[in-house]
Amino acid sequence: MTPYKITYDAEAQALYLYLRDAKVERTEPRGEVIFVDFDTVGAVGIEILDVDAHLSRIIHEFGLDPHLLTVLEKIRQLIPKATKELVLA
16 A cells, blocks of 8 residues: 555545645645645645545545545544544654
8 A cells, every 4th residue: 555644634524645745836626625736746635625425536536545445434533532633644
């Protein structure tokens, strides 16, 4: 499995997937709930709002590791109720 840094905001149902460490030059929306950050070389990260409804499609569209669905479920189990956000690296 390719290691990704992931930020998940349980309250907002938003996930940010860091594809690589680079300075973001621009952000392009892909519909209303998906935003892709780019530098001069290519994609840097992907923000997914309403992640439950869209993660499967993003995995397929960007050729990401399908184990991200399992990782997301494990992330949810790790987040204490009082915590808003969890960062995995």
